[in-house]
Structures are given as structure tokens and as C-alpha cells.
Amino acid sequence: MNRNMPAAVQDRAxxxxxxxxxxxxMARALGFSTGGVTLxxxxxxRHQGGASITLxxxxxxxxxxxxxxxxxxxxxxxxxxxxxxxxxxxxxxxxDKSKAVAILKGAQGAEQDYAKVKELQHLxxxxxxxxxxxxxxxxxxxxxxAMTDHxxxxxxxxxxxxxxxxxxxxxxxxxxMVIVEQWGxxxxxxxxxxxxxxxxxxxxxxxxxxxSVCM
Numbered sequence: 001m002n003r004n005m006p007a008a009v010q011d012r013a014x015x016x017x018x019x020x021x022x023x024x025x026m027a028r029a030l031g032f033s034t035g036g037v038t039l040x041x042x043x044x045x046r047h048q049g050g051a052s053i054t055l056x057x058x059x060x061x062x063x064x065x066x067x068x069x070x071x072x073x074x075x076x077x078x079x080x081x082x083x084x085x086x087x088x089x090x091x092x093x094x095x096d097k098s099k100a101v102a103i104l105k106g107a108q109g110a111e112q113d114y115a116k117v118k119e120l121q122h123l124x125x126x127x128x129x130x131x132x133x134x135x136x137x138x139x140x141x142x143x144x145x146a147m148t149d150h151x152x153x154x155x156x157x158x159x160x161x162x163x164x165x166x167x168x169x170x171x172x173x174x175x176x177m178v179i180v181e182q183w184g185x186x187x188x189x190x191x192x193x194x195x196x197x198x199x200x201x202x203x204x205x206x207x208x209x210x211x212s213v214c215m
Contacts (some may be wrong), residue, residue, distance in 0.1 A: 022082020
């Protein structure tokens with residue numbers, strides 16, 4: 001690890017690195033084009049992170065649309081799932097479901113992911129459950145839950161299967177962080193930028209399997 005980084009900053013950086021690499025690895029596994037990954041953490045533990053994902057994809061049928069929506073939901077869920085993976089052990093780490101749900105629904109930086117998931121949930125339900133009476137709130141709620149549970153289970157299996165890859169990439173991301181001047185303060189921020197080209201040269205990235213969303 002980065003020995004010059006304060007322990008609290010390092011812990012926060014590892015959490016966010018796992019989050020962003022969760023998004024990144026899930027996106028690659030589901031066939032989205034991916035770009036770079038960025039991460040910055042200040043001494044007072046504010047953070048910014050991002051995984052660049054190209055959402056453009058041909059939609060030529062209703063089946064393709066539902067598959068795309070499911071895949072996009074899985075990518076959004078993957079950040080919170082990845083964030084729960086253990087940084088202490090490289091092998092055998094698995095998603096903590098209750099913690100992942102709390103991260104996704106809480107105010108820990110994943111609230112935008114959750115807002116997008118909720119919008120896509122309703123859009124997907126509107127497409128796949130067209131016969132449902134729009135005034136039947138109980139049935140709509142049940143359909144949303146069943147659909148979301150199904151997508152979550154598939155996403156969690158992928159993150160569990162690729163946990164070692166996510167953890168390896170997260171550790172590498174944090175190891176490369178350097179302190180810089182940012183946000184109007186002098187040298188109080190650790191940051192790193194992995195470009196698309198840098199990532200795609202890594203054996204761990206090249207080994208990510210391309211999976212079908214319809215598992």
C-alpha cells in the first residue's frame with residue numbers, strides 16, 4: 001500500500017476504489033465499453049471517484065431494451081456491492097448484502113446510483129408488466145420488488161465471482177495515488193487517474209469475462 005498516506009485516508013480511498021472498480025468490472029463483464037477510472041481523497045476524507053462507461057448501445061427490439069435496462073441497473077448496483085468487499089484479504093471476499101443495500105440507499109456517495117436504479121426499475125416494470133392496473137399500488141410494489149430482487153441476485157453473483165479482480169484493481173488504484181494541490185488548498189488531496197489505455201494493459205482487466213445479462 002501507499003506508506004505515505006495517513007491510515008484514515010487510505011481506508012477511505014480503499015472503500016471508494018472498491019466502489020468504482022465494482023462499477024468498472026461489472027460494466028466490462030456485461031459488454032459496455034469502458035474508459036478510465038479516477039479517485040481523489042482529501043485529508044479531511046472528502047472524496048470524488050468515477051468510472052467512465054459508454055452507455056451508447058443499439059436498441060433494435062423490446063427484448064434488447066429490457067436486457068439493456070437490466071444490465072444498466074446491475075452496473076449501478078455493483079458500486080455499492082464492490083464497496084463491501086474486504087481489503088484485508090485478496091482471495092475469498094464476498095458481498096455483504098445488508099451493508100451494500102445500506103450504502104446504496106444511504107448518504108455515502110451512492111445516492112445518485114440509487115436514484116437512477118429507482119427510475120430504471122419503474123421503466124422496466126412498465127415495459128414488462130403492461131397488463132397491471134396503474135392504480136393497483138400493492139401489485140406494482142410486488143412486481144418492482146420481484147424484479148429488483150432478481151436483478152440484484154444476478155449482479156451479486158457476478159461481483160462475488162469477480163471479487164478478487166475488483167480487489168486487485170482497487171489496491172492497485174490506491175497504491176498509485178499521489179498527493180497534489182486541489183480545491184483551493186495546497187497539497188491536501190491524494191489522487192490517481194487510470195486512463196482507458198492504462199487499464200486495458202492490465203492482465204486483471206484483460207481477464208474479465210464477457211457475460212450475458214440473461215443468466
